Amino acid sequence: RKEVEQDPGPFxxxxxxxxxxxxxxxxxxxxxxxxxxxxxRKEPKLLMSVYSSxxxxxxxxxxxxxxxxxxxxxxxxxxxxxxxxxLCVVKQGGGADGLTFGKGTHLIIQP
Amino acid sequence: SAVISQKPSxxxxxxxxxxxxxxxxxxxVTMMFWYRQQPGQSLTLIATANQGSEATxxxxxxxxxxxxxxxxxxxxxxxxxxMSPEDSSIYLCSVETVSGNTIxxxxxxxxxxx
Numbered sequence: 001r002k003e004v005e006q007d008p009g010p011f012x013x014x015x016x017x018x019x020x021x022x023x024x025x026x027x028x029x030x031x032x033x034x035x036x037x038x039x040x041r042k043e044p045k046l047l048m049s050v051y052s053s054x055x056x057x058x059x060x061x062x063x064x065x066x067x068x069x070x071x072x073x074x075x076x077x078x079x080x081x082x083x084x085x086x087l088c089v090v091k092q093g094g095g096a097d098g099l100t101f102g103k104g105t106h107l108i109i110q111p
Numbered sequence: 112s113a114v115i116s117q118k119p120s121x122x123x124x125x126x127x128x129x130x131x132x133x134x135x136x137x138x139x140v141t142m143m144f145w146y147r148q149q150p151g152q153s154l155t156l157i158a159t160a161n162q163g164s165e166a167t168x169x170x171x172x173x174x175x176x177x178x179x180x181x182x183x184x185x186x187x188x189x190x191x192x193x194m195s196p197e198d199s200s201i202y203l204c205s206v207e208t209v210s211g212n213t214i215x216x217x218x219x220x221x222x223x224x225x
Contacts, residue, residue, distance in 0.1 A: 034213070042218070042219070043218050043219045044154070044205055044216050045215040046214075046215065049213065054128055087153065087154075089214075094134040099156070
C-alpha cells in the first residue's frame, strides 16, 4: 500500500466551478500535513498547511480527518491560474526524512 | 519563509561527466535537503546535508554517486557524478526554517544527460 495516495486526475473543471480532491495516508503516526502546488517545470510551492480543525485561505479550504486518515483540498470559484499539480505531503516528525509526497493531482481549469 | 537560489537552473551534460549544483539560502536554516524529481514522478529525497559532516543518504543513494557538501548554514552543493541518461531529472534543494516545520524548495536544476 502506498504511503500517500492521490488521484492523479487530470481533473478538468470549468472556470468558476468548485473542485475538491482528497489524499489518503497510511501512517497513523503522521503529525503534519501540507498541500503544495507545482506548476509545470517549476518547483513545488507551499499552498497551505492542514490543521486538525481545518483551515481556510481565501478560496482554498483544507481539512484533515485523522480517523479516516485523509486530507482534502477544496478550491472555490476556480481561476485559470489554479491549473497546476497539487501535491499532498505528510510529515511523520522533524526533518525532511519524515516527509512523504504524493504523486500529485493534476488540475486543469478550462475557460 | 526563505529565499533559495539554485544554480545552474538547467544544463545539458555528456554521459560520464559530473555536474555540481549549488544551493544558497538567504538566512540560516536548520536543515537542508536534496531531492530528485524524475519526469512524471513525485519527489524523492536523496539526502540530508549536514553542516560540517557527511550527508545522510536515503536508501538507494550513495555518496560516491551524489557527493554533498554543506560548509555552513546557508550553502550546500550536490554533485551528480559519472552521469548517465537515467540521471536526467530535476534536482531540488530544500530547507526547513528555524521558525517552523515547513519545507521550502529552490527553483530546481533541470539536468539532461545525453
